[in-house]
Amino acid sequence: MTVATSARDASGADLDPASLVEAERVHRRAYVDPEIFELEMDLIFGRSWIYVGHESQIPQAGDYFTTQVGRQPVIMTRHTDGQIYVLENRCPHKGALVCPERAGHSRPFVCMYHGWSFDGDGALRSVPARSGYEGTSFDPKDPANGLKQLPRVQNHRGFIFASLAADGPDFKTWAGKGLRGLDNLVDRAPAGEVEVIGDCYRTVQNNNWKIFLDNMSDGMHTSFVHNQMAKAAQKTIARTAVRRPGGLDVAAMLAGEPEQMARMDLVAHPGGHFDMVAFAPPPSGPDADQYKASMEAFHGKERAEAILKESYHSVLMFPTLVMQQSLQQMRVIRPISANKTLLEIWVFCLKGAPESFVRRAVTGGNVGNSPSNVVAADDFESYYRVHAGLESPQTDWVLLHRGARQDVPQGSSIKGGDGNSEVCMRNMFHAWRDYMTAQ
Known part of the structure; x- marks a missing residue:
């Protein structure tokens, strides 16, 4: 299949994606141009490894x-057979969605339009009015007449990723050091497994998907965007003497000055991935002692200490997945259009951890990430304003200079000079350019 690697702007001129990214700035069209978005869906989301879901969401056959x-x-x-499959949700007969619901149980899958049915691996099971196909080229045993399996699927410690492309880097090559954060979340479970808690928080943002990803490594914005909210959280904690404030404790930390945020560590990895180390003090209190004892029993004392010392706050696996281990959360983006992005936020249970850890994770999600939250509402407004400003034809470039002269190579990765660096944004767009110009 031949895929176009350039677009045309409103005047009909060629729009070369490579020309939109420079060493320390990105052209606005990389965010707002609908033709660029169409290319992204083919060249990035149509070729890369994309997060699908977690195995705990489908515990039983069917x-x-x-x-x-x-x-x-x-x-x-x-x-x-117990295996997990990722299938195209499209009946091969007329193209109808076979499963319109977000989740459920069905053995077999049956298309409501003409009654074709399929097994859990996608194989065609039965076709009504079978005699009507006699003497035709239709072969019920041909895999093309079943629900098509995606060409590449990878289960990494319960997290399911898939690619629409049959060829390309294997999963571990693509993920690289981006797996550090994902592995750390699972390692923090005393029983060695995590489990999704319930459904997700879902919000449609009125902005381009890359504006959201930019913000995930931007410590500088917290001192301004979240200032009033963070001060209110501090006052609430002080006034009510809340022992386990959940998301409020993280919210209160966001009141810090830029100098505080500068103490974070930012490390950008090949492929657009990054790590942010911050906001994860070691567990404390009676439940924490029980938790640490369980961790040591499972991993051994030395290994348990090393796992808990890794205090990742945000970890991006470009282009769709942001892990937040300290909050037991995962953010997943599903681009809708150049100016709309679906955000899903999933909360995880650390199997073997005290019940209070579950309550704290759910409370943190409700306070900071639900549609009626006190944290992300600030972010959504700022994302919208950025996108609205970039739609102006008089705007040309988004500036990513901050910290560019202080970047420190770490093998194949790059460490920002401090936590206010824009190193992760620069790295992400360099990876974006590579995807968009690959032949």
């Missing part, structure tokens, strides 16, 4: 969860 990989609706399902 369970399924539906989502999108790029533009393609998909079904993540567990078959009777």
Whole structure:
């Protein structure tokens, strides 16, 4: 299949994606141009590894969860053999969605339009009015007449990723050091596994998907965007003497000055991935003692200490997944259009951890990430203002100079000079350019 690697602007002139990214700045069209968005869906979301879901969402044979990989609706399902498959959510007969619901249980899958049915691995099971196909080229055993399996699927410690492209870097090559954060979340479970808690928080942002990802490594904004909210959280904690404030404790930290945020560590990795180390003090209190004892029993004392010492706050696995280990959360983006992005926030249970850890994670999600939150509402407004400003034809460039002369190479990765550096944003757009210009 040949995919176009350039677009045309409103005047009909060629729009070369490579020309939109420079060493320390990015052209506004990388964010707002609809033709660029169309290329992204083909060249990034149509080729990269995309997060689908977690195996705990489909514990029994016949369970399924539906989502999108790029533009393609998909079904993540567990078959009777126990294996997890990611299938195109499209009947091969007339193209209808087979599973319109977000999740459920079905054995077999049956298309409501003409009654074709399929097994959990996608194989065609039965076709009504079978005699009507006699003497035709239709072959019920041909895999093309079943629900098509995505060409590449990877289960990494319960997290399911898939790619629409049959060829390309294997999962571990693509993920590289981006797996450090994902592995750390699982390692923090005393029983060695994590589990999704309930459903996710879902919000449609009125901005380009890359504006959200920019913000995930931007410590500088917290002192301004979240200032009033953070001060209110501090006063609430002081006035009510809340012992386990959940998301309020993180919210209160956001009142710091830029100098405080500068103490974070930012490390950018090949492929656009990054790590942010911050906001994760070691567990304390009676439940924390129980937790640490469970961790040492499972991992050994030395290994448990090393796991808990890794205080990742945000970890990006470009282009769709942001882990927040300290909050037991994961943020997943599903681009809708150049100016709309679906955000899903999932909360995880650390199996074997005290019940209070579950309550704290859910409380943190409700306070900081639900549609009626006190933290992300500030962010959503700032994202909208950025996108609205970039739609102005008089605007040309987004500036990413901060800290560029203080970047420190760390093997194949780059460490920012301090936590206010824009190193992760620069790195992400360099990876974006590579995707958009790959042949």
